[in-house]
Amino acid sequence: MPRAVYVLALGIFAMVTSEFVVAGLMPQMADGLDVTVPQIGYLITAFAVAMAAGGPFLTVALMKLPPRTALMILFSVFLTGNVLAATATGYGVMLAARIITGIASQAFFGVGISLCAQLTRPEVRGRAVAVAMNGLMLGTLLGLPLSTLVGERWGWRAAFWTITALTVVAAAATLAGVPRTDPAGTGGGFRDEVRVFRRPRLLLALSTSTLIIGATFSAFSYFNPILTEVTGFSTGTVPALLIAYGAATVVGNTVVGRLADRYTLPVLATGLLLNLVFLTGFALFTDVPVPAVACMLGIGLVGVTMNPAMVTRVQRAGNAGPLVNTVHSSFITLGIILGSSLGAVAIDGWGLRAPLWLGAAMALAGLATVAPPLIRATR
Template identity: 75%
Template sequence: MPRAVYVLAIGIFAMVTSEFVVAGLMPQMAAGLDATIPRIGYLITAFAVAMAVGGPFLTVAVLKLRPKPALLVLFGVFLTGNLLAATATSYGAMVVARVITGVAAQAFFGVAISVCSALTREEVRGRAIAVAMNGLMLGTLLGLPMATFIGGHMGWRAAFWAITALTVLAAAAVVVGVPRMDRPGVAGASFRDEVRVLRRPRLWLVLTTSTLIIGATFSAFSYFNPILTEVTGFEEGTVPVLLIAYGAATVIGNTIVGRLADRRTVGVQVAGLALNVLFLTGFALLADVGAAAVILMTGIGLVGVTMNPAMVTRVQRAGNAGPLVNTVHSSFITLGIIIGSSVGGILVDTYGLRSPLWLGAALAALGLLSLLPESGRRRSPVEV
C-alpha cells in the first residue's frame, strides 16, 4: 500500500473531526455566540449542505491542477474556514466558516479518493480506499471525543485551534508523503470527460444506492444518544462509551469491506444492506432492552458507513476514478445524511424516538431494491 494513502487518511481525519465538532460542543458554542441550541444545530446542517452543493464546484476549480497542488489548495481553503471559526465573534461569521470548511472538505474527499485510485492497482483499489476512509471512521471514534474533551476543558475555540493545528500537520504530511504526479490535471481528468461520464443513467442509479445506504445508517446514528438514554435507559455518562464501541465497529467493518470490495463489490452491499435491515428492525423492536440495544447498535456500525469502499469502487466502475465523479458521489452520501437526520427528526416529533430506526430499515430495504438491476447483470470475476 503506498505511503500516500495513509497520508491522505490523516487529511480526511482532520476534516471529519471538523465536521463533527459542533455536535460535541453545542452548549459551549451557544453561550459563546449568544445563540440557542437549535441555531447551533443549524451549523451542522450548513456544513452538510455546503458539502453537498458547493463541493463539486470547488472540485471543478482545481481540476486543471496537478494532484499534490490541488490537495494543498484545498487544505488552504479548509484552513481559512477553520481559522475563521476559531476567531468568530458572531453567529453569522460562524455560519460562513462552516460553509467554507464544508465546501473544502467535500472537494478534498473527491480529490483524495482519486489520488488513491491513481496510485494503486485496480485489484487492490478497494483496500486502498478503505485505508483512506479509516480517516473517516477514526474521526468518529477519536476525533469527536478529542475535540469535545478539548472544548469542554479549554473552551470551544480551543477545539477549532486544535483542528487547525491538525490540518497544518496533515498538509505537511501531504507535502512529504504524496509523490509528484505528472499527469495533466487531477488524476488525469478533464472537465469535459468528467461531465460526459455524469450523463450515464447507470451511474445515477449507483449514486442513489449510496444515498440510501448512508441515509439508512444516519437516520439511526443521529438519534443514538436520546434513544439510548430515554428509551433504553442508559445514564448520560454511559453513552460516550457506547459510541466509542460503535466507532470501533466501524473501523473493523471498514477494514473487512475493504478486503472484499474489489472482488465482491455488489455482493458486499447486498449483504450489508440485508444485515442493516435486520439490525435496524431489531433495534426498533428491542430498544428498551439494554443488551440487545448495544448489540444491534454495534451491528449497525459494522455494516453501515463501512460500505464506503464498496460504494466508491462501484461508482468508479460505473463512471470513472476522476475527482468530479468522486466528489459528486460524496455529495450523494451527504444527501443521505441530510435525509436520514432531517426526516428522522420530523418522525421523532410525531411518532417517537423509535421512528428513525424504522425509517432506517425502510431506506436500507429500498437500497436492496436499487441493487436488483445490478445483481442481474453479467459481471466479470472482479465485479461480482
C-alpha cells in the same frame, strides 16, 4: 499500499473531526456566541449543505491542477475556515466559517479518493479507499470525543485551534508524502467527467450510496436520545457506547476494504440486508439493553463501512476522476441530510423508535437498487 494513501487518511481525519466538532460542543458554543442551541444545530446543516452543493464546484475549479497542488490549496481554504471559526466574534462569522470548511472538505474527499485510484493498481483500489476512509472512521471513534474533551476543558475555541494545528500537520505530511502526479491521469478533463453522468448505471450507483448512508444516519443521528430515553442508559454511559460503535466502524471498514474489489455488489447487498436486520432489531428491542446495543454495533459494522464498495462501484460505473468522486461524496452527504432531517420529522410524529424504522425502509430501498445489477451479474 503507497505511503501517500495513509497520508490522505490523516487529511480526511482532520476534515471529519472539524465536521463533527460542533455536535459535541453545542451548549458551549451557544453560550459563547450568545445564540440558542437550535441555532448552533443549523451550523451542522450548513456544513452538510455546503459539502453537497459547493464541493463539486470547487473541484471543477481545481481539476487542471496536479492533485498534490489541489490538495494543498484545499488545506489552505480549510485552514482559513477553521481559523475564522476559532476567532469568530458572532454567529454570522461562524456560519461563514462552517460553509468555507464544508466546501473545502467535500472537495478534499473527491480529490483524495481520486488520487488513491491513481496511485494504486485497479485490483486493490477498494482496499486503498478503505485505508483512506479509516480517517473517517477514526474521526468518529477518536476525533469527536477528543475535540469535545478539549472544548469542555479549555473552551470551544481551543477545539477549533486544535483542529487547525492538526490541519497544519496533515498538510505538511501531504507535502512530504504525496508524490507529484499528472492531472491528466485522474479522469480526462471536465467534459469527459461530466459526460459520464448520463449513464443510468452510475446514477443508480449514486442513489444506492445515498440510501445506504441515509439509512445509517437516520439511526446514528439519534443514538443519544434513543439510548438514554428509551433503552434506559445513563448519559455517562452513552459516550462509551459511541466509542464502541466507532470501533465497530473501523473493523467493518477494514473487512469491506478487503472484499470490495472482487465482490463489490455482493458486499453491498449483504451490507444492506444486514443493516435492514439490525435496524429492524433495534426498533423492535429498543427498550431491551443487550439486543439494543448489539444491533447498534451491527449498524456500525455494516453502515458507513460500505464506503469502499460504494466508491468501487461508482468508479466502475463512471470513472476514478475527482469530479465523479466529489459528486459521489455529495450524494453521500445528501444521505446524511435526508436521514437526519427525515428522522427528526419521524420523531415528531411517531416517537424515538421512528428513525430506526425509517432507516430500515431506506435500507430496503437500497436493496432494490442493488438487486437488479447483482442478478444480472450472476446470470
